[in-house]
Amino acid sequence: MTASSISRSLDWIPLCQRSDLVPFSGVAAWIDSAEGPAQVALFYLPGHSQELFAIDHHDPIAKANVLARGIVGDIQGEPVVASPLYKQHFRLKDGRCVEDDSVSLRIWAVAFDQDRVMIAP
Amino acid sequence: MSSTKHNLAAHNAPDSDATDTRPTLVVVGNGMVGHHLVEQLVERDQHRRYRIVVFGEERHLAYDRVHLSEYFSGRDAQSLALSTADYYAEHGIELKLHQAVTAIDRDARRVHTDAGYLDFDRLVLATGSFPFVPPIPGNDREGCLVYRTLDDLDAIRAAAATANTGVVVGGGLLGLEAANALRGLDLDTAVVEFAPRLMPMQVDEQGGELLKEKIEGLGVQVLTERATREIVPGEASRLRMVFQDDKVLETDLIVFSAGIRPRDELARECGLEIGERGGVVIDDHCLTSDPAILAVGEVALYNNSIFGLVAPGYQMAKAAADTLCGGDSTFTGADMSTKLKLMGVDVGAIGDAHANRHPGAKQYRYFDQIQQVYRKLVVSGDGKRLLGAMLVGDNSAYDSLMQYYANGLDLPADPASLIVPSSEPAPTLGPDALPDSATICSCHNVTKGAISAAIDAGCEDLGAVKGTTKASTGCGGCAALLKNVFDHELAARGMEVDTSLCEHFAHTRQQLFDIVRVEGIKTFSELMTRHGTILDDGAPSLGCDVCKPAVASILASCFNEPITDAAHIPLQDTNDTFMANMQKNGTFSVVPRIAGGEITPDKLIVLGQVGKKYGLYTKITGGQRIDLFGARLEDLPAIWEELIDAGFETGHAYGKSLRTVKSCVGSSWCRYGVQDSVGMALRLEHRYKGLRSPHKLKFAVSGCTRECAEAQSKDIGVIATEHGWNLYVCGNGGMRPRHAELFATDLDDQALIQAIDRLLMFYVRTADRLQRTSVWRENLEGGLDYLKAVVLDDSLGIGEELERQMQHVIDTYECEWAGALADPDKLKRFRSYVNDSRPDPDIIVTEERGQLRPA
Numbered sequence: 001m002t003a004s005s006i007s008r009s010l011d012w013i014p015l016c017q018r019s020d021l022v023p024f025s026g027v028a029a030w031i032d033s034a035e036g037p038a039q040v041a042l043f044y045l046p047g048h049s050q051e052l053f054a055i056d057h058h059d060p061i062a063k064a065n066v067l068a069r070g071i072v073g074d075i076q077g078e079p080v081v082a083s084p085l086y087k088q089h090f091r092l093k094d095g096r097c098v099e100d101d102s103v104s105l106r107i108w109a110v111a112f113d114q115d116r117v118m119i120a121p
Numbered sequence: 122m123s124s125t126k127h128n129l130a131a132h133n134a135p136d137s138d139a140t141d142t143r144p145t146l147v148v149v150g151n152g153m154v155g156h157h158l159v160e161q162l163v164e165r166d167q168h169r170r171y172r173i174v175v176f177g178e179e180r181h182l183a184y185d186r187v188h189l190s191e192y193f194s195g196r197d198a199q200s201l202a203l204s205t206a207d208y209y210a211e212h213g214i215e216l217k218l219h220q221a222v223t224a225i226d227r228d229a230r231r232v233h234t235d236a237g238y239l240d241f242d243r244l245v246l247a248t249g250s251f252p253f254v255p256p257i258p259g260n261d262r263e264g265c266l267v268y269r270t271l272d273d274l275d276a277i278r279a280a281a282a283t284a285n286t287g288v289v290v291g292g293g294l295l296g297l298e299a300a301n302a303l304r305g306l307d308l309d310t311a312v313v314e315f316a317p318r319l320m321p322m323q324v325d326e327q328g329g330e331l332l333k334e335k336i337e338g339l340g341v342q343v344l345t346e347r348a349t350r351e352i353v354p355g356e357a358s359r360l361r362m363v364f365q366d367d368k369v370l371e372t373d374l375i376v377f378s379a380g381i382r383p384r385d386e387l388a389r390e391c392g393l394e395i396g397e398r399g400g401v402v403i404d405d406h407c408l409t410s411d412p413a414i415l416a417v418g419e420v421a422l423y424n425n426s427i428f429g430l431v432a433p434g435y436q437m438a439k440a441a442a443d444t445l446c447g448g449d450s451t452f453t454g455a456d457m458s459t460k461l462k463l464m465g466v467d468v469g470a471i472g473d474a475h476a477n478r479h480p481g482a483k484q485y486r487y488f489d490q491i492q493q494v495y496r497k498l499v500v501s502g503d504g505k506r507l508l509g510a511m512l513v514g515d516n517s518a519y520d521s522l523m524q525y526y527a528n529g530l531d532l533p534a535d536p537a538s539l540i541v542p543s544s545e546p547a548p549t550l551g552p553d554a555l556p557d558s559a560t561i562c563s564c565h566n567v568t569k570g571a572i573s574a575a576i577d578a579g580c581e582d583l584g585a586v587k588g589t590t591k592a593s594t595g596c597g598g599c600a601a602l603l604k605n606v607f608d609h610e611l612a613a614r615g616m617e618v619d620t621s622l623c624e625h626f627a628h629t630r631q632q633l634f635d636i637v638r639v640e641g642i643k644t645f646s647e648l649m650t651r652h653g654t655i656l657d658d659g660a661p662s663l664g665c666d667v668c669k670p671a672v673a674s675i676l677a678s679c680f681n682e683p684i685t686d687a688a689h690i691p692l693q694d695t696n697d698t699f700m701a702n703m704q705k706n707g708t709f710s711v712v713p714r715i716a717g718g719e720i721t722p723d724k725l726i727v728l729g730q731v732g733k734k735y736g737l738y739t740k741i742t743g744g745q746r747i748d749l750f751g752a753r754l755e756d757l758p759a760i761w762e763e764l765i766d767a768g769f770e771t772g773h774a775y776g777k778s779l780r781t782v783k784s785c786v787g788s789s790w791c792r793y794g795v796q797d798s799v800g801m802a803l804r805l806e807h808r809y810k811g812l813r814s815p816h817k818l819k820f821a822v823s824g825c826t827r828e829c830a831e832a833q834s835k836d837i838g839v840i841a842t843e844h845g846w847n848l849y850v851c852g853n854g855g856m857r858p859r860h861a862e863l864f865a866t867d868l869d870d871q872a873l874i875q876a877i878d879r880l881l882m883f884y885v886r887t888a889d890r891l892q893r894t895s896v897w898r899e900n901l902e903g904g905l906d907y908l909k910a911v912v913l914d915d916s917l918g919i920g921e922e923l924e925r926q927m928q929h930v931i932d933t934y935e936c937e938w939a940g941a942l943a944d945p946d947k948l949k950r951f952r953s954y955v956n957d958s959r960p961d962p963d964i965i966v967t968e969e970r971g972q973l974r975p976a
């Protein structure tokens with residue numbers, strides 16, 4: 001990570017409420033990221049060592065904004081989401097596509113502040 | 122031959138004959154054995170050494186005559202075919218169908234057809250046999266038919282369409298099969314046999330009596346010891362049969378099945394040696410009296426016998442192929458043991474079943490008129506060896522007995538224990554007791570040793586073993602034994618086939634279904650905690666896109682809680698989550714239920730209004746309903762609100778569940794309709810809507826046999842008859858079409874629904890994930906008969922339970938969309954973004970033919 005993105009990552013902003021999330025599934029939200037407005041997919045895995053993830057909502061393979069609607073699961077213990085259109089899996093931790101090394105998604109830091117969901121855009 | 126005839130080689134294969142220096146091998150007849158010979162030649166690479174030309178008189182490429190009757194229960198010519206034209210072309214074999222050889226000129230080494238002639242170096246006769254029609258005056262009247270080829274069956278079907286009654290002349294194996302076919306065509310059927318009993322070749326007097334009782338119990342009239350004197354025009358029916366004793370029987374059609382005769386006419390005319398009662402005489406190498414000419418299959422006479430079964434024919438083909446490539450394997454006769462199920466009645470005959478070939482042989486007999494079973498053993502004088510056996514009414518002992526017989530195994534101390542019921546289970550002959558040399562499949566001559574070698578060479582499933590060894594791909598009679606041996610051999614190697622659903626569950630879908638049902642598990646996390654994978658952090662695994670929807674479907678089939686409930690929502694496929702199918706641009710389609718395809722003008726207007734208001738592309742689907750495409754996620758609730766207000770409900774186009782029950786207009790309008798097909802379609806669609814199943818389900822109901830609703834291509838097909846409904850099951854269109862099979866006939870409404878309840882719930886319980894009924898049925902051990910036994914005869918005693926389970930699903934049905942609209946929490950799911958209400962700007966549409974589509 002570059003220095004500037006670390007400094008920006010300290011810039012937490014509120015995104016939505018815990019009650020907007022769907023346990024063990026995803027929802028989509030808009031943020032103003034460094035590159036401009038972006039659609040993120042937020043996944044909530046209560047009870048797991050990492051509970052919150054934010055990755056691109058845009059599926060670069062299907063070229064549509066759909067990833068928050070995919071099925072969440074794990075492959076060898078690594079949390080992933082399956083694209084609802086052509087079923088590729090993307091790792092929630094680093095945005096890598098399991099089936100195609102050359103494809104990867106942006107990720108953002110997300111955390112709870114009480115019942116608020118905070119993101120570092 | 123006239124000089125106007127041309128050389129077929131020059132005409133049909135202009136390049137090959139000029140440059141081709143290979144000797145020409147002509148095969149006359151492209152039936153089961155003729156085709157097998159070609160395969161055997163290819164296996165031995167002889168298609169490179171010979172130029173092979175095959176003549177077939179029939180229009181069809183070789184097909185599975187053994188299963189010919191299935192042509193009437195849903196299979197078509199293509200699915201009965203044993204091969205393809207491509208196979209022949211690929212191997213450079215010239216196949217001339219619909220072209221009979223009319224003469225053989227042995228001096229010129231030339232065959233003639235109506236189209237020309239061809240010179241040969243070697244020739245194989247594989248012309249099979251023809252059905253013998255007794256020389257009864259009037260046997261050529263219209264309505265007199267035979268049962269041997271696909272064309273014959275077409276003729277029978279056509280004649281049956283306008284007939285009420287049918288008679289089969291001949292009560293042997295083929296006669297009874299023909300009788301069953303007539304019965305299946307809804308004819309009142311009778312069998313007329315000249316001998317004092319049915320199947321005189323296979324069974325004795327006592328067995329024949331029992332067989333007769335059973336077959337009459339099925340509603341087929343059996344007349345034995347009847348010789349027909351003549352056939353004259355009838356009064357009440359088309360034809361009248363007059364017997365020797367002046368009694369008469371009227372019928373609309375007659376099928377002759379009074380034995381077969383070898384088609385040896387070509388051989389006779391060219392002077393080959395022919396047996397006294399017909400048949401081309403062959404030796405151990407399948408050579409005829411002219412060593413350039415061979416004969417195989419039902420036309421060949423070996424050791425004074427014609428073998429009317431396919432297995433000996435295949436063995437001859439093998440020997441002939443060896444002879445043609447200079448090998449010296451021989452044909453030394455074949456076993457005529459048979460195991461059949463005729464009209465649901467088991468009949469088995471092994472070896473010297475009549476005890477007339479072994480002087481001094483002793484017999485054991487068991488006859489039970491209550492259970493209607495008859496079993497007989499013929500043993501050697503010292504009681505050590507099995508020489509023959511006869512079974513009527515129950516073939517379960519056949520496989521074991523056959524092994525004792527074929528492999529000369531020592532009989533148990535008390536052989537009677539093999540056929541007499543006792544509180545102890547009969548001593549069965551496990552696969553481990555068989556020597557490696559034991560023949561498992563006699564059609565393809567596959568031994569236990571060959572099966573075990575195939576496993577060692579890497580065949581890990583039954584399909585691979587069948588592919589490699591060909592075991593069980595002939596008459597299919599050895600299927601159960603093969604499976605037994607295969608399982609046993611796997612176990613002996615400590616191998617286990619991995620049937621895990623996915624990395625999270627070491628269970629099959631079927632096992633998970635039972636666990637859920639027996640333990641009453643109602644959520645995915647509970648199932649994962651108890652039976653699945655636990656992650657390093659101690660939490661149950663999340664599952665994946667394989668096991669989650671599979672478990673969601675199981676939970677829904679068992680408990681039918683709304684799939685939109687919080688505990689179930691993360692399990693669903695995307696389409697189920699949003700109760701709409703996602704399209705390629707991230708929008709959704711909306712498919713309201715239009716049961717049976719029936720819709721009021723008012724409802725049509727509402728669909729039009731909704732489509733217009735939300736900018737939706739509308740299309741009539743292949744399932745007789747209307748699809749509205751291009752709905753944005755956030756619009757779905759409003760769209761459904763309007764539709765539900767107008768009386769629509771969800772169509773489950775997104776679910777692995779009942780899709781549509783297609784119907785024809787039926788008796789309310791159509792001049793041919795014999796039942797109210799729309800009414801029945803509505804009843805079925807409303808009964809099973811919402812049932813979650815391993816894969817989607819499609820039904821159709823037709824109002825008469827013209828079948829405008831295409832019911833025979835559906836998972837469940839219902840066709841109206843004068844007396845009720847015929848039920849067809851396990852068909853589909855899609856990637857690999859399969860015709861549905863006739864399952865039961867003339868059911869009343871209640872019996873129809875009971876059969877469908879049971880069949881569907883049995884499917885739901887036992888199929889693999891994403892396995893449609895067709896594939897499930899094809900993989901079902903025991904096939905259609907087994908399914909009939911479970912569903913119609915309740916052989917597993919689970920009928921009531923299946924019905925109860927189905928009733929639960931029906932009683933707990935609710936429209937998922939109506940449920941979601943009533944619950945603000947569930948509606949939150951339909952926001953495109955949780956923190957913004959602007960629509961997705963990347964969904965861009967353009968106009969085409971007056972409607973919108975993705976740009």
Ligand code: SRM
Nearest residue numbers: 702710741742743744746748774780853854855856857893
């Ligand atoms: C809309 C429709 C085509 C049309 O414009 O007519 C259609 C559209 C789709 N079909 Fe179909 N099928 C439609 C009739 C059929 C038919 C004809 C029929 O039902 O009479 C068949 C062949 C018959 C059969 O299924 O036996 C058919 C065989 C398939 C298959 C192949 C199934 C198979 O077993 O081989 C699939 C893929 C699958 O299910 O895995 C499929 C899958 C699909 C999916 C769901 C693909 C997808 O995942 O996106 C399509 C989405 C529909 C949507 O977005 O609403 N569709 N599909 C038809 C909807 C009928 C309805 O009212 O529900």
Ligand SMILES: Cc1cc2nc3c(=O)[nH]c(=O)nc-3n(C[C@H](O)[C@H](O)[C@H](O)COP(=O)(O)OP(=O)(O)OC[C@H]3O[C@@H](n4cnc5c(N)ncnc54)[C@H](O)[C@@H]3O)c2cc1C
Nearest residue numbers: 150152153154155177178186221222248249418419430431
């Ligand atoms: C309804 C039915 C059920 C059966 N069930 C069983 C069973 O359960 N088990 C079993 O083992 N067997 C069964 N059989 C018997 C089995 O089908 C035969 O043993 C097998 O088909 C014999 O094969 P084949 O090649 O010798 O003869 P066929 O399969 O009859 O093939 C001969 C072919 O040669 C063609 N032909 C004849 N003359 C000429 C010519 N001059 N020029 C070109 N072509 C010619 C014919 O048209 C025919 O297509 C059944 C048969 C029938 C009809």
Ligand code: SF4
Nearest residue numbers: 785791794824825829
């Ligand atoms: S299947 Fe029969 S009843 Fe139905 S529309 Fe066709 S002809 Fe009429």
Ligand code: FES
Nearest residue numbers: 562564595596597
């Ligand atoms: S015995 Fe006929 S297929 Fe095996």
